[in-house]
Amino acid sequence: MVATSGHRLLAPKAEAILKELLLPWATVLTPNIPEAEVLAEMKIKSLADMERAAEKIVALGPKAVLVKGGHRTEDATDILYDGKRFHYCKGRHIESTSTHGTGCSLSSAVAADLANGMTLADAVKEAKQYVFDGIAHAEPIGKGHGPIHHFYELYRKAGM
Ligand SMILES: Nc1ncnc2c1ncn2[C@@H]1O[C@H](COP(=O)(O)OP(=O)(O)O)[C@@H](O)[C@H]1O
C-alpha cells in the first residue's frame, strides 16, 4: 500500500476494498509503519503504538499481523500479534541504501516457510534473519535505493 519511500501504491478506493474484502481472508498481514497507520487509522510513534495498531488491524479480520519496524531508526523491531499475544522480533537497524524490496522479500519468505510447515512465529523469525542478511551483505548498485542480496546464503554455501 505504501512503499518504504512513502509512495502510495494503491488508489484510495482500492485501499478501502482491500480492507473490507481481502483482509479478513489473510493468515498474516505484514504492514510497514505507514501502512499500519492507514489500516489502524492512527499515528505510530512508539512500540506501544505498534501494539495498539496491531490490535486494531487484527480486529479487521486477519488471523495475525506483523507490524514491521523498518521505518524505525533506533532499532528494527517488528511486532507479531496473533490476537492473543505479542511476539517481539527484535533486530538491529542497519544504515543502508540497499533496502528496496525488504517488505516484499520478508512476506515471500514468510509464505514459503509457512508452506514448508513452520509455525508463524518461526517463519517470521527466519524471514527476518533472511532480510537482515540480505541488507547487511548487499552491494550498493544503481541510483537511490538498491536491492537486498537475495542470494547471500547460497553464495556463502558456495564459498563465494
Ligand atoms: N535498515 C534496516 N535495518 C535492519 N532491518 C531492516 C531495515 N529496513 C527494513 N528492515 C526489516 O525489513 C523488513 C521489512 O520492513 P519494512 O522496511 O518496514 O517494510 P517495507 O519494505 O514494506 O516498507 C522488516 O523485518 C524490517 O525490520
Ligand SMILES: Cc1ncc(COP(=O)(O)O)c(N)n1
Ligand atoms: C511497484 C512497487 N511494488 C512494491 C514496492 C515496495 O518496495 P519496498 O519493499 O521498498 O517498500 C515498490 N516500491 N514498488
